[in-house]
Amino acid sequence: MSVIELQSVYGGYGDTEILHGVSLKVDPGEIVVVIGPNGAGKSTAMKSVFGLLSLTKGQVLLDGEDITNTPPEKVVRKGVCYVPQTENIFPSLTVEENLEMGAYVREDDFKPRLNEIYELFPPLAEKRKQSAGTLSGGQRQMVAMGKALMLEPRILLLDEPTAGLSPKFRGEIFSIVKKINSIGTPILMVEQNAKQALSIADHGYVLVDGQNKFFGSGQDLLDDPEVAEMFLGGGKAVPEASV
Amino acid sequence: MADFINFYFIPGLLLGSIYALGAIGITMTFVILRFANFAHGESMTLGVYFAWSLVQITGWHPLVVMPIAMILTVLYALSIDRLFYKPLRNAPVVMLVVASFGLMLMTRSVIQFFWGVQLKSVLPGIQKPILVMDYLRISPKHMMIMASALVLMFAVHYLLTYTKIGKAMRAMSDSPELAKLTGIDTEKVVVATWVVGAALACAAGVFLAIDTHVETRMGFKLLLPMFAAAILGGVGRPYGALVGGLIIGLAEEISSYPFIGTEPLLNPGYKAGVAFAIMIGILIWRPSGLFKGKVF
Numbered sequence: 001m002s003v004i005e006l007q008s009v010y011g012g013y014g015d016t017e018i019l020h021g022v023s024l025k026v027d028p029g030e031i032v033v034v035i036g037p038n039g040a041g042k043s044t045a046m047k048s049v050f051g052l053l054s055l056t057k058g059q060v061l062l063d064g065e066d067i068t069n070t071p072p073e074k075v076v077r078k079g080v081c082y083v084p085q086t087e088n089i090f091p092s093l094t095v096e097e098n099l100e101m102g103a104y105v106r107e108d109d110f111k112p113r114l115n116e117i118y119e120l121f122p123p124l125a126e127k128r129k130q131s132a133g134t135l136s137g138g139q140r141q142m143v144a145m146g147k148a149l150m151l152e153p154r155i156l157l158l159d160e161p162t163a164g165l166s167p168k169f170r171g172e173i174f175s176i177v178k179k180i181n182s183i184g185t186p187i188l189m190v191e192q193n194a195k196q197a198l199s200i201a202d203h204g205y206v207l208v209d210g211q212n213k214f215f216g217s218g219q220d221l222l223d224d225p226e227v228a229e230m231f232l233g234g235g236k237a238v239p240e241a242s243v
Numbered sequence: 244m245a246d247f248i249n250f251y252f253i254p255g256l257l258l259g260s261i262y263a264l265g266a267i268g269i270t271m272t273f274v275i276l277r278f279a280n281f282a283h284g285e286s287m288t289l290g291v292y293f294a295w296s297l298v299q300i301t302g303w304h305p306l307v308v309m310p311i312a313m314i315l316t317v318l319y320a321l322s323i324d325r326l327f328y329k330p331l332r333n334a335p336v337v338m339l340v341v342a343s344f345g346l347m348l349m350t351r352s353v354i355q356f357f358w359g360v361q362l363k364s365v366l367p368g369i370q371k372p373i374l375v376m377d378y379l380r381i382s383p384k385h386m387m388i389m390a391s392a393l394v395l396m397f398a399v400h401y402l403l404t405y406t407k408i409g410k411a412m413r414a415m416s417d418s419p420e421l422a423k424l425t426g427i428d429t430e431k432v433v434v435a436t437w438v439v440g441a442a443l444a445c446a447a448g449v450f451l452a453i454d455t456h457v458e459t460r461m462g463f464k465l466l467l468p469m470f471a472a473a474i475l476g477g478v479g480r481p482y483g484a485l486v487g488g489l490i491i492g493l494a495e496e497i498s499s500y501p502f503i504g505t506e507p508l509l510n511p512g513y514k515a516g517v518a519f520a521i522m523i524g525i526l527i528w529r530p531s532g533l534f535k536g537k538v539f
Contacts, residue, residue: 050424072423072424073423073426073427073428073429076424076425076426077426082424084421084424087418087420087421088421089421090413090414090417090418090421090422091417092413092416092417092480092535093410093413093414093417097410097413097414100407100410101410101411101414101422101425101427102425104407104411104425104426104427104428105426147425151426
């Protein structure tokens with residue numbers, strides 16, 4: 001059974017429909033990447049899992065359980081963690097306090113998990129008493145992911161984790177994503193840096209205008225001439241589909 | 244120099260601590276519930292009248308009955324939240340502000356109806372100041388107020404730094420949206436905000452009542468300096484409110500010290516204007532305040 005499955009969902013914000021029947025699924029242990037032009041509804045599709053917009057049609061399933069339109073605070077308690085693209089840390093709290101807040105809904109002792117997170121992100125261990133707002137972009141992203149991982153989530157949703165980072169940090173973030181996945185957490189990720197993202201993905205989806213356009217394994221999409229032309233900067237001229 | 248400390252610095256510090264404690268509630272409500280709570284001053288006044296009544300009934304010192312008055316004030320604040328603010332939780336901010344304005348008038352009228360409008364005192368009699376090192380004059384009641392204010396400030400610090408709910412309050416004042424996504428129980432944080440704000444408002448009011456007297460507009464008169472303190476410290480920053488309160492209190496008192504010649508630098512009648520001037524200045528030149536607060 002898939003960890004997360006969107007079954008042709010329709011919805012958006014207010015009266016504006018952005019998703020016109022998007023379907024996607026993440027199987028256990030997978031990294032699934034969603035790419036597509038700006039305004040294609042990539043982030044919106046991800047937010048729909050988290051109950052951040054109201055769906056008018058279709059279903060969201062978490063391990064087969066219907067969680068369509070469940071509000072965020074309840075989705076978290078079910079073990080789904082979402083890292084927004086911006087404002088994903090509490091800047092005035094220390095690194096350690098941020099991680100503690102990530103464990104807010106846990107009732108057991110989170111200390112062992114805290115040490116695991118520090119092992120995963122050694123730079124955070126050094127700066128545990130520093131306020132998170134003073135960290136570099138890459139380290140903030142680590143705090144944001146570490147905070148989400150405190151729950152030992154059933155699935156991690158990442159919204160453009162490398163946006164605004166330098167190429168050096170980008171590579172670092174992708175290798176962290178791979179590492180998180182290798183210790184057992186399935187990941188659904190929306191990315192602009194399509195090439196790098198697809199190269200670590202088990203499966204990829206290409207969304208255009210709020211609809212599924214292509215689907216395949218990460219490698220297949222990378223090799224697909226049409227996808228390459230439109231989204232990977234491989235082809236000629238300006239991608240038409242992005243207009 | 245002795246005059247400066249006895250008649251300007253110590254009263255400034257005292258007034259500053261009162262503003263500081265009151266401003267914590269304002270700053271936290273502002274950022275967590277997203278509105279400027281005009282009724283905060285009335286929580287203060289009501290707390291003072293609770294304390295006054297308890298003193299009449301028991302005959303104990305106001306500082307002894309203060310914890311009970313604080314609990315009563317918290318109960319008042321929580322029922323107001325349940326009845327008036329909770330139904331408006333997702334309403335436009337302006338509705339919350341107007342509701343708080345209405346509650347301010349209602350609460351004050353209720354106080355005037357039950358307790359009357361004449362001046363009262365929680366601690367009758369005149370106390371002789373103690374002379375320290377021949378020139379420092381410190382009155383015992385001022386020492387008690389300062390000590391109690393310090394205890395409360397440390398309690399707030401402990402709550403915010405070492406408890407789960409305190410950290411969640413700071414997290415939510417950083418970003419209410421992220422707090423929700425993180426699974427923080429935001430309704431619980433809202434309740435904690437009212438508890439802390441109302442308890443401290445009551446305490447600040449009782450301190451002021453011990454220092455001066457009890458009257459029905461005392462909380463309202465403190466509203467402006469408390470807002471000034473919250474804005475000076477940075478909206479949503481409890482430590483900012485503490486520092487801001489102390490600065491505003493000291494600035495108000497010290498502004499009338501005769502720095503040049505024998506006349507007061509600023510006529511004491513303009514004391515309230517000092518807080519206002521500081522608030523305007525901060526809003527123009529550094530709207531995020533001293534501690535990088537929220538800018539709306």
